[in-house]
Each structure stands twice: as C-alpha cells, then as structure tokens.
Amino acid sequence: MAELELVGLSKRYGRDLVLDDVSLSVQEGELVTVLGQSGSGKTTMLRSIAGFVTPSGGDILVHGRSVLNAPINQRGIGIVFQNYALFPHLTVRQNVGYGLRVRRLPRHEIRERVDRELERVLLSAYADRKPAQLSGGQQQRVAVARALVLRPRIVLFDEPFSNLDAMLRESLRRELRDLQKRLRFTAMFVTHDQREAMALADRVAVMRGGRLVQMGAPTDVYERPAHRAIAELLGRANLLDCQTAAGEDGRALLRWHGHTLRTDDDLGAAGDGACVLLRPEHVAVRPGAPDAPAPNQLGGVLSSVEYHGPSRLAVISEPGGGTLLADLRSGPADPYLAPGDPVTASWPSAAVRVIDA
Amino acid sequence: MTRRLLTWAESAVLPVVVTVLVLFLAAPLVVLVATAFTETRYLAFPPHGFTLTWFEGVLTDPTWRAAAWNSLIIAAMSVGVAAVVGAPAAIVLARRGVRAASSLTLLIMVPIMVPSIMYVLGLMLGYNELDVTVPTWGIVLALAVLTTPYLVRTLMAALEQLDPALEEAALSLGASRLRIWVEILLPNVAKSFFSGLSLAFILAFDELVVPLFLAGPDVPTLPVRIYSSVAYNVDPSVAAVSSLLVLVSALVAVLSARDNLRKPVTRKDGTPDGGA
Ligand SMILES: Nc1ncnc2c1ncn2[C@@H]1O[C@H](COP(=O)(O)OP(=O)(O)OP(=O)(O)O)[C@@H](O)[C@H]1O
Ligand SMILES: [Mg+2]
Numbered sequence: 089m090a091e092l093e094l095v096g097l098s099k100r101y102g103r104d105l106v107l108d109d110v111s112l113s114v115q116e117g118e119l120v121t122v123l124g125q126s127g128s129g130k131t132t133m134l135r136s137i138a139g140f141v142t143p144s145g146g147d148i149l150v151h152g153r154s155v156l157n158a159p160i161n162q163r164g165i166g167i168v169f170q171n172y173a174l175f176p177h178l179t180v181r182q183n184v185g186y187g188l189r190v191r192r193l194p195r196h197e198i199r200e201r202v203d204r205e206l207e208r209v210l211l212s213a214y215a216d217r218k219p220a221q222l223s224g225g226q227q228q229r230v231a232v233a234r235a236l237v238l239r240p241r242i243v244l245f246d247e248p249f250s251n252l253d254a255m256l257r258e259s260l261r262r263e264l265r266d267l268q269k270r271l272r273f274t275a276m277f278v279t280h281d282q283r284e285a286m287a288l289a290d291r292v293a294v295m296r297g298g299r300l301v302q303m304g305a306p307t308d309v310y311e312r313p314a315h316r317a318i319a320e321l322l323g324r325a326n327l328l329d330c331q332t333a334a335g336e337d338g339r340a341l342l343r344w345h346g347h348t349l350r351t352d353d354d355l356g357a358a359g360d361g362a363c364v365l366l367r368p369e370h371v372a373v374r375p376g377a378p379d380a381p382a383p384n385q386l387g388g389v390l391s392s393v394e395y396h397g398p399s400r401l402a403v404i405s406e407p408g409g410g411t412l413l414a415d416l417r418s419g420p421a422d423p424y425l426a427p428g429d430p431v432t433a434s435w436p437s438a439a440v441r442v443i444d445a
Numbered sequence: 446m447t448r449r450l451l452t453w454a455e456s457a458v459l460p461v462v463v464t465v466l467v468l469f470l471a472a473p474l475v476v477l478v479a480t481a482f483t484e485t486r487y488l489a490f491p492p493h494g495f496t497l498t499w500f501e502g503v504l505t506d507p508t509w510r511a512a513a514w515n516s517l518i519i520a521a522m523s524v525g526v527a528a529v530v531g532a533p534a535a536i537v538l539a540r541r542g543v544r545a546a547s548s549l550t551l552l553i554m555v556p557i558m559v560p561s562i563m564y565v566l567g568l569m570l571g572y573n574e575l576d577v578t579v580p581t582w583g584i585v586l587a588l589a590v591l592t593t594p595y596l597v598r599t600l601m602a603a604l605e606q607l608d609p610a611l612e613e614a615a616l617s618l619g620a621s622r623l624r625i626w627v628e629i630l631l632p633n634v635a636k637s638f639f640s641g642l643s644l645a646f647i648l649a650f651d652e653l654v655v656p657l658f659l660a661g662p663d664v665p666t667l668p669v670r671i672y673s674s675v676a677y678n679v680d681p682s683v684a685a686v687s688s689l690l691v692l693v694s695a696l697v698a699v700l701s702a703r704d705n706l707r708k709p710v711t712r713k714d715g716t717p718d719g720g721a
Contacts, residue, residue, distance in 0.1 A: 140613055160616045167617040173610035177632045187618035238618065 089152050091116040091274040092137070092242055097146035098298075099132050106132050107143070108298040116241075117272040119265070120303075123285040123321065124295030130278040133295070134244050137276070138167050150242065166235035166243035166273075170250055172227045174219035180206070180230050181215040187238045205237040208267070225256045232264065236271065245277040249284065257281075261288055282322045286310060294318050316443055319365045324401070326366040326413055327443075341383075342440070345408030348383040351440035363443045370439035371414035373402055375425060378432040385434040388412065392427050404433055474691060481684035488679055499685040509686060512670035519581065519656070519666060520649035523588035524596075527645050530589070531596040532638070536626070538597070539604035550601070557594045564591070565658045572659075581664055587655050592645035599641030603634035643701035647694050 090113035099107035107129045114120050122130045135141040137148055139160035147154050155163055174183050181202055188198040206212045209229040219227055228248060235243055249257040265288055268275055279285050285292050286306035293303045302314040313319035316327050330342035332355060340355035341348055342364060349364060378387045388406035395418075402414045402425065412433055416425075425431065476490050481499055483492035503509045534553060538546050556564065568587055607630060615625045631638075653668040660666075665673070667690060674683050 138613075138617060140616075160613075161619045161621060163617075164619075165617065167614065169610045169614060171608065171610060173608060173614040175611060175615075175629055175633075186615070186620070190619045190624065234614075234618070 090114060090149075091118070091151060092276070093149040093152070094133070094137075095147040095149065097133070097136060097148065098144050099129070099136060099141060100144040106298050107136070109146070110295075110298075110300045111146075112293055112300055112303055114274055114276060116274055117269075118290045119268050119275040119277060119288060120291050120293055121285040121289040122276060122278045122293045122295060123280075123282060125321065126280070128295040129298040130295055131246055132298075134246050134276065134278055137242075138165055138244055139163050164238075164240055164242075166238060166240035168231050168235050168243065168245045168248045170247045172219070172231040172248075174227055174230055174234070176219055179216050179218055180211060180222070183219065183230055184233045184237055186234065191238075201237055205233045208236075209233045209263075224252050225260060228252065228260060232267075236267070236273070239271075240273065242274045242276070245275065247278055247280060250280065257284065264288070286322070294321065296321075312441065313365065313443060316363055316365070319443065324368050324413055324415070326364075326368060326371070328364040328366060328410070330362050330364050332360060332362055342442075345386075345406055345410040347386045347406070347408075348381075349440050350383045350437040351442055352438050353440070353442040355442060365441040365443050366412075366435060366439055368401065368413040368415035369399075369417075371412065371433050371435050373404070373414045373416055373425070373431050373433050375429060375431055377430045382434075384437055384440070385432060386412070387430065387432050390425055390427055390429045390431050393425060402431075404431060477684055478688045478691070481681055481688045483681050483684075486680055488681055488684060499681040500689070503682050503685045503689070506682075508665075509667075509670065509682075512665045512667045515664055516650050516666040516668070519585055519588065519664075520646050522582075522585045523592060523649045524642055524646045526585060526589035527593040527596050528642060531593045531641075532600060534593075535597045535600035535604065539601045550597075553597050554594050556591050561591060561652075561654050562658075565655050569658055581660075584656050584659050584664070587659060588649045588652060591652065591655065592648050595648065596638075596641040596645045599637050599644065600634060603637030604630070607633055640701040643697045647697055651690070651694065 093113040094110050097107055097110040098105065110129075110133060112120075122133065124130050132141055136143045139155075139158070143156070148156055150163075150165075175186065178186070184205055185198050185202045188201060193201075203212070203215075206215055209232060211226060211229055211233065214222060214226060219230065222230065231248065249260055252260065261284060277285075277288055279288075286309075289306050291303055292306050292309045294301050294309060296315075296317060302309055302318055304312075309318065310322050313322060316325075319325040319327060328344045328349070330344045330349060333341045333343055335341040335350075339350070342351060342355075342362060343349070344364070351364070355362065373390075378385055386404075386406050388404040390402055391405045391411070392403045394401040397418065399418055400416045402416055404412045404414060406412065414433055479492050480488050480490050481492075482495050482497070483489045484494035484496045484498075485492075531553075534549075537543060538550050538553075540546075565587065568583075572583065611629055611633070612625055615629050620628070651668060652666075653672055656664065656666045657669050657672060660669070667686065671683055671686055671690075674680075
C-alpha cells in the first residue's frame with residue numbers, strides 16, 4: 089500500500105485553480121521530487137499535505153486513511169522549511185529536542201536521542217549555539233535533525249537548499265539522500281533546480297499550472313518528456329517541429345528545414361507533423377561541411393560557442409534558418425571551433441524522440 | 446548630474462538631522478541642567494558659580510518626594526493596565542486573517558491622533574456631570590488609554606516581524622497553539638514588549654495634561670508639581686527636578702533600547718554568513 093496518496097487534490101483561491109485534480113502516490117521509503125515553474129502549485133501541494141492549506145477538493149491518504157480532518161500537530165508529518173524556521177531563542181539542542189519535549193519523553197531519553205541525531209548530522213560541537221551563530225548549511229542540518237529526530241514516516245521538504253551556494257547544495261543533497269535511504273523515511277522534496285530534482289529522486293513529479301503533468305523515474309522524464317514544456321523544464325533541449333513523410337523503405341521519415349531525420353520511435357500515431365526532442369548532448373559536431381547529404385545529419389555555420397568547463401554549448405545555424413544546440417564534451421585534444429566556421433552536426437536515430445504535444 | 450546631486454543630498458542629510466536634533470532637543474536640556482547648578486536664587490544661564498543645593502533641597506523636600514512617588518505609582522499602574530489590555534489585543538490583531546483587524550487597530554490608535562487635551566476635557570465634563578471628584582484610578586485609566594496604543598503598536602510590529610514558519614514548524618512538531626504562544630512566539634517578542642512597556646511608562650510618567658486637569662493640585666504628579674511651581678515661584682529647584690526627570694527618562698530609554706541596539710534582529714532569511 090502506498091505510504092502517501094493524493095486523490096484528485098485541488099485548491100482554489102478565489103477564481104484561481106492553484107491545484108487542479110492532482111493524483112499521485114508515493115511508496116514507502118520512496119523519495120519523490122516535485123519540479124515545476126514558479127507558481128505551478130508545488131508549495132500549495134506540500135502545504136496541503138502538511139495541513140497548513142485546506143484543500144478545496146480531493147483527499148489525502150496516509151497508509152490508506154484520510155488525514156484531511158487530522159489536526160496539523162497530530163499528522164506526524166515532518167517538515168523542513170525553505171528558510172529553516174529554527175526557533176531563534178533556543179539552542180541547537182533545544183531546537184532539535186523540541187518535538188520530543190512536546191511529546192513528554194523522559195529527560196534522559198530526549199538527551200540521548202538529540203545527541204544521536206546531532207551526531208548524525210555532524211553538529212555535536214554546535215549543540216549549545218543559537219541558530220544565529222550557525223552558517224546557512226549548519227542551520228539547514230539543524231532543521232533536518234529537528235524533523236527527523238521524531239522519526240516521522242513522511243518528511244516534506246520545500247526547497248530546503250535554495251538559500252545555499254551550489255557546492256554546499258550538492259554535498260547536502262548527497263548527505264540527505266544517504267540519510268533517507270538509511271532511515272527509510274518517505275520523502276517529498278520540492279525544488280526549482282532540475283539537476284537537484286533528478287539527482288535526488290526515485291521519481292520526479294512535474295507540475296505545470298497546478299496540474300501533475302508527468303511522474304516517473306528521472307531518466308524517464310528526461311528522456312521521454314510527455315510535453316515539450318517538460319522537456320525544456322528538465323534541461324536544454326532542441327525541440328524541432330517536423331513534417332512527417334513516407335520513406336522509400338516504408339519507414340516513416342521526419343523532415344526539418346529540408347533535412348531528414350530518422351527515429352527509432354514509432355511514428356504510427358503522429359499525423360502530418362510531429363515535435364521532436366533532440367538533446368544537445370546527443371549531437372556530435374565536426375568541422376567542415378558534410379561530404380554528402382545523409383539522414384540525421386546537417387551542415388551549418390557555428391554561430392556561437394559558450395565555454396562551460398566540462399562542456400561547451402555550440403549554437404549551429406543551418407541554411408534554412410533553423411538553429412540547433414549541441415553540447416560538446418571538452419577534451420584535451422579538441423579541434424578548435426570558432427564562430428563562423430562551417431560545421432557538420434550528426435546524431436543517432438535513437439536520440440530522435442517524438443513528443444506527443 | 447542627478448547622480449551627483451543625489452549623493453550630495455544624501456551626504457547632507459545626516460549632518461542636517463544631527464544639527465537639528467542638537468539645536469532643538471539638546472540645547473534646551475543643556476540650558477536646563479546647567480541652570481540647576483547656579484548659586485543664585487533665580488534661574489540664571491550661564492549659571493553663576495556651582496552648587497548642589499538645589500538638588501539636595503529637592504531630594505529632601507517632602508512635597509517633591511510625594512509628587513515623584515505619585516508619578517511613579519500612577520505611571521506603573523497605568524502601564525500595568527495598558528499591558529493587560531494591550532498585549533492580548535496586539536496578539537489577536539497581529540494574527541493573519543482576523544476579520545476587521547485593520548479597523549480595530551485604527552480604533553486603538555485613536556488616542557494618539559486625538560489631542561490629549563480634548564480627550565481630557567471630555568473626561569472632565571463627564572466626571573462633572575456625574576458630580577464626583579476624579580479618583581486616582583480615573584487618572585490611571587486615562588493614562589492607560591493614552592499609552593496603550595504605543596504598547597500595541599510595538600508588540601504588533603514585533604509579532605508581524607516574526608517568521609510565520611516558526612509557528613508552522615512548531616505545529617508540525619506536535620505543539621499545541623497555547624504552547625507555541627508561550628514557548629515560541631512570546632519569548633521572541635519579549636524584548637520589543639519590554640521596550641513598549643518602558644515607552645508607555647515614560648509617556649505616563651511625563652504626562653502633564655491628564656493629571657493636571659483631572660486631579661488638580663490634590664494628587665500632584667511630578668510634572669504637575671513642576672508646572673505649578675513654575676507658575677508661582679521660579680527658583681532653580683524646578684531646574685534641578687527637571688534635570689532629574691530627564692535623567693530618569695533617558696535611563697529608562699537607554700535601558701530598553703540597549704538590547705535592540707547592540708544585537709541585530711535574528712535573521713529570518715537564514716542566508717549563510719560563511720561556509721559550513
Ligand atoms: N494564500 C494564497 N492566496 C491566493 N493565492 C495564492 C495563495 N498561495 C498561493 N497562491 C497562488 O497559487 C499559485 C501557486 O503557488 P505556490 O506557492 O504553490 O507555487 P510554487 O510552485 O510553490 O511556486 P515557487 O516555485 O515560486 O515557490 C500562485 O499563483 C500563487 O499566487
Ligand atoms: Mg514554493
């Protein structure tokens with residue numbers, strides 16, 4: 089049975105439908121990240137689960153039982169807030185022990201459990217400090233410890249790393265992932281950052297305009313986005329509007345600005361046109377014009393190159409007016425490519441993904 | 446050009462403000478305090494010679510001491526009333542989503558906006574109509590009405606500054622609403638509450654119009670006593686008393702502001718100030 093289940097959840101603010109019939113289920117010990125643009129309803133969904141927002145319709149089930157009527161302080165769901173919400177007047181130890189004190193546990197047991205939790209998040213040395221005397225990353229850890237010390241079965245995270253710099257986010261992300269797998273709690277993690285969403289998740293839930301538009305393993309949503317907007321949300325994408333045509337061998341072909349694309353995907357359902365996703369990292373680029381026209385290949389002019397360290401983002405203009413992004417891995421022996429150079433771009437047919445919308 | 450003008454204006458603001466403050470606030474005080482040390486029997490500035498006689502006289506004179514005692518008791522009681530009424534009002538009004546909160550807040554602020562003399566005249570007429578002399582608690586209540594707005598304002602501002610996520614975090618940890626108020630919210634506004642209390646106390650202690658009109662010379666508070674002695678016989682005692690009054694007010698103000706000045710408010714955003 090699913091640990092957490094949303095059934096047709098909706099929320100209306102005045103005339104705005106902020107959550108629109110969201111249904112999903114999260115398995116025990118699973119970590120689901122929620123990704124979506126600003127205003128897509130991620131926070132509203134999380135706050136509904138926690139009980140801070142009363143849904144306008146639908147149901148929220150924990151272990152198959154509705155929690156809609158359960159008071160917030162009895163839902164037993166842990167929350168880590170974006171700005172940590174540590175109690176400023178209490179020490180780290182008192183912050184972490186707060187939930188245990190509320191539960192009237194014996195003093196020695198509180199102390200033991202708090203100490204163990206602080207050790208787990210590497211903050212034993214800071215136990216007697218106030219939150220204002222900690223760095224952002226340390227405050228973050230206190231917030232996590234404060235929620236986890238109660239051993240909730242479900243923990244919600246609302247962009248908990250968004251105030252931190254990139255390096256720190258990455259290491260905290262890994263620590264959190266470790267901790268979650270070890271303690272086996274069920275987690276829902278809201279984020280803006282598509283890399284974070286994919287790196288952490290067992291499954292990614294993609295929200296758009298209050299609706300859940302796709303949910304699946306990170307590779308699924310990245311490689312097989314259900315919608316062109318999702319493709320763009322998850323990373324750089326070439327979205328090519330192609331015409332379909334019948335090929336000589338009977339297999340369907342795609343045509344884009346006069347170039348021929350072959351795909352391994354089934355084109356049966358597609359009508360006259362189809363949207364194709366071609367990820368920039370699947371496009372290979374070599375200097376010089378193509379020798380002869382061929383499918384899944386085009387000649388063009390390099391219009392710009394952006395250096396990113398491990399890779400370079402090349403923008404290629406083809407004669408028909410289309411542009412193609414290519415992500416080139418940087419290597420020590422890279423051919424030097426400068427804007428204005430003629431280049432040939434090519435890609436395997438497995439990289440040509442037909443998107444429904 | 447505009448940019449230069451702007452920076453010029455900006456850099457001029459502080460000196461101007463400081464000058465104005467010194468001229469209009471500090472200068473009269475300096476004159477007053479200096480006068481209190483004069484050896485003459487009349488107010489003289491600059492003072493002739495130096496003596497502590499006037500301070501000694503004032504501190505040992507039973508009428509001055511009684512006046513100070515009256516002021517202290519009346520101010521303390523009115524602040525007590527203001528706290529008992531104002532704190533719950535502020536707590537309720539600061540809650541998000543309370544109906545009619547803004548109009549209620551406005552209502553509480555009315556005493557600040559109405560000239561106190563009008564309010565006091567109204568009270569006097571009322572008491573006259575009832576044909577009773579104003580009891581001391583009448584003065585206390587009138588002062589409480591006048592000081593409550595300041596208390597409510599400071600407390601409300603502090604409560605509204607609090608991160609709403611604090612309450613949500615405590616709720617999610619299982620705490621009851623009452624517990625959250627007592628253990629989380631109130632401790633975080635205690636400082637503001639006490640500075641609101643001291644502000645109210647100073648206002649009540651220094652208030653002239655209310656006790657003057659309501660009590661007359663029967664229960665003279667310090668400001669009333671000063672006022673009448675200025676009217677009847679001007680000698681440097683008045684300057685000495687006033688200096689002491691200024692000193693006490695300043696002490697209370699400094700004490701209540703000290704914590705707020707020294708320590709920046711707890712950051713709400715949680716931005717890191719260094720590596721982890
Ligand atoms: N209390 C409220 N009253 C009215 N509208 C609200 C309220 N809370 C949220 N909304 C609206 O609901 C929509 C979704 O908000 P929500 O905070 O869930 O978005 P989000 O996906 O978390 O965005 P972000 O990534 O910016 O945090 C927004 O358009 C917002 O304006
Ligand atoms: Mg949000």
